[in-house]
Amino acid sequence: MSTPSPQAVTIRDVAHAAGVHVSTVSRALNPERRGLISEEVLRVVEEAAQRLGYRPNRAAAALRTGRTRTIGVLVPDITNAVFPPILQGIEASASARGYFVFVTNVVDHALARPIVERMMAQKVDGVVLAIATRDDPLLDFLRQAGMKAVLVNRADESGRLPAVVSDDRLAMKLAVDHLVGTGHRRIAHLAGPQDVPTGVARRQGVEQALRDRGLPLAAEAECDSYSREAGRRAMAQLLAQHDRPEAVVCCNDLVALGAYDELRARGLRVPQDISITGHNDMPLVDMVDPPLTTIRLPHRELGWRAAEMLFDEIEGRALSASTVVLRPELVVRESTCARTG
Incomplete structure (x- = not known):
């Protein structure tokens, strides 16, 4: 039998090549359910999937589950050195759960809502915002639209949305x-x-x-x-x-x-x-x-915590819009000195 092209490979093909049931492949390739499968079977399934060039059909999965396993992240200035480690933390959390991250650089806050609306049209499961201003109407829009959202490096003074900030x-x-x-x-x-x-x-x-x-x-x-x-x-x-x-x-x-x-x-x-x-x-x-x-x-932890809170929101585990506050620390170098006289 000829090997199917990567575009045509299905989980049935992977199951046949691995010698297991289709449901076993489905669990093995799902980050949330792979813990139900033994390490030996996981290895066999993953080797078969890689050999055949299997790629998950995200669109079909989204139709079945109502989720695209993607989240959006909006930052105000990607060139600011604060944000790469925050993004690293978000990526680490998302990757562990099998989520893909869309990152957008919002150079003008007036563009924030159109960008969020575009992400919503793409059916992202939630967003992390590092762009919120005081009394930001975008937060009310997100709540009214039913979009799961968490703030990072920005606090919501009115408590509308969960947030992760430093003190x-x-x-x-x-x-x-x-x-x-x-x-x-x-x-x-x-x-x-x-x-x-x-x-x-x-x-x-x-x-x-x-x-x-x-x-x-x-x-x-x-x-x-x-x-x-x-x-x-x-x-x-x-x-x-x-x-x-x-x-x-x-x-x-x-x-x-x-x-x-x-x-x-x-x-x-x-x-x-x-x-x-x-x-x-x-x-x-x-x-x-x-x-x-x-x-x-702790910028990386800020991002990781924000993503974890977002996934709690997406999976219905969050009880309320809480704010997590992380502790900063002083680093003394040579731009300050003892003053005498």
Whole structure:
């Protein structure tokens, strides 16, 4: 008998080649049911499937189960070093369950809803969003449409959707406490965009940490994005409007690098003239001059947890829209130093 072409291979062909029942092949090739099959039978079935070039018919499976075993992920800036490890975590969870991941870079938030509608038309089983703004109408749209969704690196202040975040307020407290502990008193803040939950929470964290220490906020400038260019503009604005601070807490690492740029252009040294802290511990910030003191986040775990929560939603195991908060840690490098006098 001739070997069927890969396009025409069915699970019946695999079953015949492996010498087992069709239902055994179906279980063996299903990530959720393969645990019911012995290791020896799994090996025989997988070898037969590979030899024949079998490819699952996703469309037929979707008609049977109502699921496509795909999820969508929306990120605001794929070039930002924060998001690749988050995506790695999502991919790890999805791969273990036999799911495929569609990733979309949403450069303009106005495009978010059309992108989600396109994903819904493609019958994705759920979405992970790293793009939500404060009071985002997209969240209500998702709920009304019945789409399973989880936020990552963004909190839903109204509790409409599950979310996985790092503790932004604690992160800023760690940075402020470090600076105060090394003798700094005039501490400023380059805040993140205030239409994004992380920008609001980090700003509140800096303000509360300073109040707890009995210190005023020396100065503040708001960035219009989490970018190096925005950090440089905000640093220039801060220096133009206020007396020079002793230290600046930056809302993220790219903003901190922009602050470096502006200070260097003005002939000011980090940390001798102004100490700088960042947030995220993105790759290579330990190699800039000077290496950046920053807050390290468990980005891969953020992604993995978000995907796990989404699959709980898809499989009907989630009881409520809960928020998981992961703990950050301070990484002290050479952009901060003890202040004397």
